[in-house]
Amino acid sequence: MPRILAPLLAGATYARLLHLMVGWIFAGVLLMVYPGTYHKGLGEIVVASVCVDAALLVLVALVPAARLAEGVQARLLLVPDRERDISAEPSRTWADRRRTAGWLIGRVALGSVVGFATIFGLTGGFDLLSGADSLRYLPLVPPALFGYGWLVVAAGRLQLAMAVRLLGPSPAERLAEAELRAERLLERNRLARELHDSIGHALTVTVLQAGAAREVGDREFTAKALEVIEETGRRAMEDLERTLVLLRESPDADSPATVTERPGVEQLPALFDTARAAGSPVEARIEVSAGELPRVLSRESYRIVQEGVTNALRYAPGQPVSVRIAVRDGQLELRCANRTAVAGAGAVRPAGGTGRRGGKGLRGIRERAALLGGEAGAGASTDGAGEWVLAVRLPLRLGS
Template identity: 65%
Template structure:
């Protein structure tokens, strides 16, 4: 029973009823001002008034603002679960105008039907209650009641039927609004691309923070622990210097990433997303072929900053051997920056999971590919101190970077070492 009566008591039902009544009122106004309708019967009136209604509605649909007005009104009165299902934007194409015209005609037709029953059914219910020979909708007159009248029992049935007619008409009107006033397939595709683009932007920014801040925290914890254990004044001073420099770099990375996050939050216009922005967004978030370029290239470190990164690892107590065979100027900026982040993540993992163990880093250009290899000895590692690297977010981020750059990445134990290997083509998209 609650499921039967709940829609009849819902505020949405009566708001939609009002929306339907507006369409009926429009048809009634046109009918009253159409010249000469008093001389015709109902059929003649419909034959003359309907074309006038349709013509006026089609002309109104040509105005771009009409689509916005109808969308706003539908959002307010049809009460959709998600407002995004009904657009509130002006018509931008002839397809939008055609859909708006179909909506207006359908709205007025359905509203006129419901409006007619909204007048006739209550009048018939009143007749059932007060007259001995009541008249039903359609001109059907019931015989006069003899004895105890049972006709009044039909009045609530008619009103109940009218209520459910309004419920179903309102739902049909909402479905029409979603179909005709909602985003077109092209607009839905553009919105989906924009959502994917923003998701990529957020993922890139999150990866930047993970790599930069994660490395800084790892180095800081190791340096502070080592300084406490050693107790040598010179070592403590050096450790504090490394912590200061690492923290300063992390703060710079954090400020740059937050600035990017604020900037990308301002680009909320779907029309802007369909322009010259590549997948990954504007303001340097996405470059050619969708490759990650979060941040200003002049501020982000690249392969040339690897020696300073490796010196930080050495100061943390891990011997580092490095072979960097990349001629200056040979790498595109995105490869240099992403290569630095990949090596940084590999070194950070080595410091975290195998502190004090030797680390070897190799960066080279071979056969048109950039090859990155970071390995550390497993002996002395303490798996219980953290989650296994195989399931870490850092390694997943490295694989995502490699895929976006058109390459591949692998990580795992090999001959007593944990080896991270990444290979990406020198030409993006190759």
């Protein structure tokens, strides 16, 4: 019983009734001002009204703003569960105009049915209840009201279904929305990689330096470790501020973070110094200058090498690290290798994972390489040198 009565008491039902009545009023006004309806039969009046209404509604649908206005009104009065099911955009194609015309004609027709049912029901009921035998018809009032209420409920739901079908997003709008969601997802993933690389590297260096200072107990070494921690933390803060600026909708032009350049290959020597200060010897051979590379390639190369060095510090602290950056056959080659740390009797613990097929860092490297049209791989060397090697190849011309 509550399920049957609940729609009759819902506010959405009467908002939809108002929406239906607007369509009926439109048809009624045209019927009153249309010349030649006097002294005509009901059939002739209905035919004339339908023809005139349909022609005017088709003309209205040709105006691009008509779809926008109808969409906004339908969102307000039809109370859809999700507003995105009904578009609030102007017509951009002829298909949008055809759908708008169908919606306007259907809306007026359905509203006219409900409007005439309301008028005839009220006048008929008044005539019966005001007659001499009014008491005989009094018991019919509750079921009549119940039936009328469910007529309004059904008409409102049908009107909503029509709006979703005819005023819903077009295929082009759905495609644009899907592309926008994909772009936002890619942007979030890129920001997540930025935070993982910069903050992850800073925390790794900080933990290693703090642990080494505690173990060594030498005042000079401790002072040097604190200096490295301070510098690393400052760079991490710059990266964090830069990422937060990207997250803001309207970044402040005067903010220091907006003018801070994202690091490129020219910043690699400072990265290697940080790794050396953490206790891992770094042998670097960079055979390309920053000016030779596109800015995006320089930036992504820095992040890739940073992740490789961070993995080496995390999983094989104190072991030598070898980095080589060179151009071969139109490809930028990045190679980061380090000795594996002994984890047990003859076993090795790879620098870049803990027995799994790559963590978030290596997955981020592969994603960066793929977006730039290149490829990346990581694993134990096959020459028996006992090294873990990260190798990346990127095209110098993006998109090639």
